[in-house]
Amino acid sequence: MEMTKALEDYLKTIYTIETERGSVGVSDIAETMNVKAPSVTTALQRLRKLGLVDYQPYQEVHLTEKGFRVASKIQERFQVLYDFLLLLGIGDEIANLDACEIEHVAHRETIACLTEFLKFMREGPRMPKWLSCFKEFQESGKFPEQCSGL
Amino acid sequence: MEMTKALEDYLKTIYTIETERGSVGVSDIAETMNVKAPSVTTALQRLRKLGLVDYQPYQEVHLTEKGFRVASKIQERFQVLYDFLLLLGIGDEIANLDACEIEHVAHRETIACLTEFLKFMREGPRMPKWLSCFKEFQESGKFPEQCSGL
DNA sequence: GCAAAATGTTAGACTAGTCTAACATTTGTT
DNA sequence: AACAAATGTTAGACTAGTCTAACATTTTGC
Numbered sequence: 001m002e003m004t005k006a007l008e009d010y011l012k013t014i015y016t017i018e019t020e021r022g023s024v025g026v027s028d029i030a031e032t033m034n035v036k037a038p039s040v041t042t043a044l045q046r047l048r049k050l051g052l053v054d055y056q057p058y059q060e061v062h063l064t065e066k067g068f069r070v071a072s073k074i075q076e077r078f079q080v081l082y083d084f085l086l087l088l089g090i091g092d093e094i095a096n097l098d099a100c101e102i103e104h105v106a107h108r109e110t111i112a113c114l115t116e117f118l119k120f121m122r123e124g125p126r127m128p129k130w131l132s133c134f135k136e137f138q139e140s141g142k143f144p145e146q147c148s149g150l
Numbered sequence: 151m152e153m154t155k156a157l158e159d160y161l162k163t164i165y166t167i168e169t170e171r172g173s174v175g176v177s178d179i180a181e182t183m184n185v186k187a188p189s190v191t192t193a194l195q196r197l198r199k200l201g202l203v204d205y206q207p208y209q210e211v212h213l214t215e216k217g218f219r220v221a222s223k224i225q226e227r228f229q230v231l232y233d234f235l236l237l238l239g240i241g242d243e244i245a246n247l248d249a250c251e252i253e254h255v256a257h258r259e260t261i262a263c264l265t266e267f268l269k270f271m272r273e274g275p276r277m278p279k280w281l282s283c284f285k286e287f288q289e290s291g292k293f294p295e296q297c298s299g300l
Numbered sequence: 301g302c303a304a305a306a307t308g309t310t311a312g313a314c315t316a317g318t319c320t321a322a323c324a325t326t327t328g329t330t
Numbered sequence: 331a332a333c334a335a336a337t338g339t340t341a342g343a344c345t346a347g348t349c350t351a352a353c354a355t356t357t358t359g360c
Contacts, residue, residue, distance in 0.1 A: 006317065026338055039318060041339055046316090058325055058338060088263045098260050105251035113238045116288045124293060130280070138266045143274060156347065176308055189348060191309055196346090208308060208355055 001049055005104040008074055010043040015071035024061040077103045077111050084114045155254040158224055160193040165221035174211040227253040227261050234264050
């Protein structure tokens with residue numbers, strides 16, 4: 001068997017809940033993911049086969065060490081994408097949804113590139129100005145006066 | 151029934167082949183998508199039910215007017231994503247793969263934002279300089295001297 | 301104009317994912 | 331301690347997508 005997008009989503013959800021609240025039950029996962037309990041059970045059985053969760057029927061769910069590592073990677077990818085979309089001016093709800101989907105498909109190189117981009121934008125001395133010009137361009141469709149120096 | 155990611159891919163492929171070569175056969179689609187012929191047949195039957203292709207068994211495939219419209223939208227989304235990834239410095243092969251996946255999941259707002267970004271980068275008078283600074287930053291991890299004016 | 305090759309379809313199996321309904325276990329309350 | 335409520339699992343159905351193998355149709359070349 002193999003890791004799929006759906007399983008990645010389950011893994012990330014477990015990671016988030018475990019990090020935030022400590023204990024993870026089937027119904028927590030089901031609620032968070034807008035899915036019914038039986039779907040969670042089957043997903044957990046697959047994640048267990050993959051060695052990503054510790055889980056016995058009717059017991060609490062925990063990530064294995066491997067599961068934790070994999071989930072962290074997924075989470076990092078998500079964060080880069082989410083931050084990037086926010087930077088572009090996308091609302092947090094849509095940024096969240098899109099980052100959640102894109103995180104499953106973007107290649108490593110793409111994520112690396114976006115990471116560089118974010119760093120460049122955050123650390124560059126004139127980037128705040130650049131960004132406010134972009135915002136104004138988005139709204140007016142024109143390059144603002146005070147941005148001709150960019 | 152409903153439009154799925156896989157069907158969007160079939161539709162886009164048909165669009166591309168029909169535009170480039172005029173006539174579209176099952177095996178053309180199968181080859182392009184690295185899929186076997188029976189998968190194409192079932193996809194075509196679904197696309198027909200959705201009113202997106204004209205198709206009779208053993209005959210050539212054609213997009214309907216509606217199919218053409220939908221495919222164009224998908225193609226446009228793809229192009230924005232592809233151009234954006236290229237701009238960021240991602241190689242064309244990976245840019246192509248990622249754009250193909252992201253096109254199915256990115257919200258309209260996200261595409262619109264990236265469109266604005268591309269326009270901003272292409273039309274802004276100092277953007278070529280900005281971009282070459284980004285490239286150098288990517289390679290060296292530092293903000294180049296001649297870019298302090300950005 | 302017929303036979304062979306190429307192309308396309310159907311049948312049937314398999315996987316991943318979802319659901320509902322029925323059943324099982326655990327928890328918590330009195 | 332026992333039963334009710336909450337939680338979790340299993341069984342079984344369904345969809346979308348894929349494949350291979352077998353069959354059907356069209357095209358092509360002699």
